[in-house]
Amino acid sequence: MLKYILLFLTTFLVSRVISANVDNSYKIAIICNGELGDFGFNYMINDAMVKTQRAMNTTNIHIFEDIKPEIFNQTIDSLVEKGYNGIVTTSVEMTTPTRQYAQRYPQIKWLTRGSLTNTTNLAFFTYNIGVCQYIIGYFAGLVSNTSMIGYVAPGAPLVNNYNANALFVGARMANNNSVVHTYNTGTWLDQDISRGAANYLLDLGVDLISNNQDDMSVEVEAIKRGKLGLGTNGFPQENVYGEHIGMSFITDWSHVFINFTNWVRNETKNSYKDYGDFDNNFLKLGKFSFVVSDDVKTKVENEVARLITIPRAKHPYLCNEYNKAIFPNLTGNCITNGQFFGLDAPYEGMVYHGFYKVPLVNIGVSKPVLMGITITAGVLIFFSLILLAAVYYFRNSHSIRSASPVFTGTIIVGAIFTYVGAIIYVMPNNDATCNARYYLLAIGYALMVGCMVVKNFRIWLIFDNPELKRIKITNAQLAPWVGGLIAIMIVLLACITAESIGNLRANPSFVEEYLGKYEYTDICDLQSNGQYPLYILLGVFAILLIVGVFVSWKIRIVDMEEFNESKPIAHTLYVAMLSIFIVIPLMVSPQTQNSESTIICTAAIFITTISMLLLFVPKFIRLFRHGENSSSQNKSSIAASRSSKNSSKVQSEQFDDEESIEGPEPTESRMPEGPIHAQFDSDDDEMPVGDTNSTMTSDINTESPKNQ
Numbered sequence: 001m002l003k004y005i006l007l008f009l010t011t012f013l014v015s016r017v018i019s020a021n022v023d024n025s026y027k028i029a030i031i032c033n034g035e036l037g038d039f040g041f042n043y044m045i046n047d048a049m050v051k052t053q054r055a056m057n058t059t060n061i062h063i064f065e066d067i068k069p070e071i072f073n074q075t076i077d078s079l080v081e082k083g084y085n086g087i088v089t090t091s092v093e094m095t096t097p098t099r100q101y102a103q104r105y106p107q108i109k110w111l112t113r114g115s116l117t118n119t120t121n122l123a124f125f126t127y128n129i130g131v132c133q134y135i136i137g138y139f140a141g142l143v144s145n146t147s148m149i150g151y152v153a154p155g156a157p158l159v160n161n162y163n164a165n166a167l168f169v170g171a172r173m174a175n176n177n178s179v180v181h182t183y184n185t186g187t188w189l190d191q192d193i194s195r196g197a198a199n200y201l202l203d204l205g206v207d208l209i210s211n212n213q214d215d216m217s218v219e220v221e222a223i224k225r226g227k228l229g230l231g232t233n234g235f236p237q238e239n240v241y242g243e244h245i246g247m248s249f250i251t252d253w254s255h256v257f258i259n260f261t262n263w264v265r266n267e268t269k270n271s272y273k274d275y276g277d278f279d280n281n282f283l284k285l286g287k288f289s290f291v292v293s294d295d296v297k298t299k300v301e302n303e304v305a306r307l308i309t310i311p312r313a314k315h316p317y318l319c320n321e322y323n324k325a326i327f328p329n330l331t332g333n334c335i336t337n338g339q340f341f342g343l344d345a346p347y348e349g350m351v352y353h354g355f356y357k358v359p360l361v362n363i364g365v366s367k368p369v370l371m372g373i374t375i376t377a378g379v380l381i382f383f384s385l386i387l388l389a390a391v392y393y394f395r396n397s398h399s400i401r402s403a404s405p406v407f408t409g410t411i412i413v414g415a416i417f418t419y420v421g422a423i424i425y426v427m428p429n430n431d432a433t434c435n436a437r438y439y440l441l442a443i444g445y446a447l448m449v450g451c452m453v454v455k456n457f458r459i460w461l462i463f464d465n466p467e468l469k470r471i472k473i474t475n476a477q478l479a480p481w482v483g484g485l486i487a488i489m490i491v492l493l494a495c496i497t498a499e500s501i502g503n504l505r506a507n508p509s510f511v512e513e514y515l516g517k518y519e520y521t522d523i524c525d526l527q528s529n530g531q532y533p534l535y536i537l538l539g540v541f542a543i544l545l546i547v548g549v550f551v552s553w554k555i556r557i558v559d560m561e562e563f564n565e566s567k568p569i570a571h572t573l574y575v576a577m578l579s580i581f582i583v584i585p586l587m588v589s590p591q592t593q594n595s596e597s598t599i600i601c602t603a604a605i606f607i608t609t610i611s612m613l614l615l616f617v618p619k620f621i622r623l624f625r626h627g628e629n630s631s632s633q634n635k636s637s638i639a640a641s642r643s644s645k646n647s648s649k650v651q652s653e654q655f656d657d658e659e660s661i662e663g664p665e666p667t668e669s670r671m672p673e674g675p676i677h678a679q680f681d682s683d684d685d686e687m688p689v690g691d692t693n694s695t696m697t698s699d700i701n702t703e704s705p706k707n708q
Ligand SMILES: *[C@@H]1O[C@H](CO)[C@@H](O)[C@H](O)[C@H]1NC(C)=O
Pocket: 055, 056, 057
């Protein structure tokens, strides 16, 4: 029993001791709009809260950080519910809602920013903002080597540029040549903008920059470039940046909160308005950097002391000669506090640069890709031109003639088109290049593939000819097919370009996945209707390739390699199809413009170049190995044996028609049993003639008289 009495007594006494030291009659909340660790405004608020707790011997003062306007109402509602009887809202944008809450909850005492009406439960606090920038300006005017001082701030409508004017008046007070350059950011906190603006001003020759941003990014930029930084947000910045900070002003909010705590505790009826300034130690100067001369220090300290002695309404940032130009009806040269806060126009001698915009960077094809593709394609164009000249020069040689110089030349021209298309592909996108690349690539490949298919088609027509009729197919008969193909391509491409259908144009895009902030890229935009001609165009190519591969397969048994181009052409078409199947999956996944251009251009150059090599290397090897009339001396072994074996039966025919290929005479079909040898000397000449089992052989005998 005694034990319980003792326990009760101890508990009672302990609780008495605790409650004797802690006054639980009040509970105060302090609301901040940002993080307490910002080494700026909110850090100083928290610092003052700590000092107030100590001064008042209380733990009943609580701070709430990062209360943005969206959650302000619900925060206040919950504080009211928890029984707080004193609420402080520390930033300017909170004033209006706080006034509404003060009216709704008259039993709670409120403190907010401003100096408005006299109410019973709402106190106001404001501090001398003008004098801070004035003193900073005074210091800057004394130490600046260029007499150019920068100022970076959000600007209207967030906050008018009156601080820049106060800065300017201070700088002019120290140095009659001072110029202040103002750059607005349009935001309290955006490092990309504030740093860009700071660097712009530093490039101008400014050697000290003041600012009114929420962070120190502007000063950090200046320090990085070897300049003196300034502490302009109330935190002693020398505690972070050391001797790089020329000077800073410090705000000490502790007496603001002590005054408020007393008001909450004392049951005094009427509210009050406090005003922070140098005279009541709300504002202080921080430690000067060692690089600042004693002379400058003394001058700044003296200027502060001088300001304390003169009435605030007579301070130079309110009363100066520059006001006349902006307020023409002013009597005297002083403006009121209200006029000062409305001041946005620069004084004479200040330079206003407007709002800084981070320059947008156009992300296009990178230089290495551009150079690589351009040089490769350029070299290949050069070789193609040489090849074209060689084909012309050797146009009468057997090897070239058997491949039809006209179509061969057209294939080379098509190849050049595709190379130029590849170069255009890596050029910066604009309306012209967006369209030109499609035209060049589509027409280039249409020429190449069209000519190859047509050449093979001719061979097929001649050999897939069971009656072994004499067939004569001239270039003039074939050319319209290629021409028609090109015409179809041009019509489809025109549809893609046409404003009412495809409207293929270059447009800036900011939303591509690979783009960073402030980056854009010009992309070739095709309207949705433009997809149909594009699909048809791809369809035409697909059909062309399939027909080409089919025809090549059909004539695969023609064993006279020198004019039967089915193999190289088939190889070419296979390569093209294979490449396309590799390229398409790569294209479907999102690509940067760089990789897209690289894939497409490499594929285009590869397909074209491989085709050219497959087509022309064997021809020229034969040409140089066997001379210009190679085929007449070199029969294939089968042909030679057949030729000798059946020489008696041979009905040699020879044509010297540049534009024709002829099959054997119809009469020959009357003797299907024996092998038939025919001889052609056209541009696609020397057609072998199959026997009825389709085993095609050939016998070329240029020695025999030309009998037609
Ligand atoms: C706080 O406590 C200290 C002793 O711990 C005392 O000297 C001081 O007067 C107290 N201050 C207030 C405001 O109660």
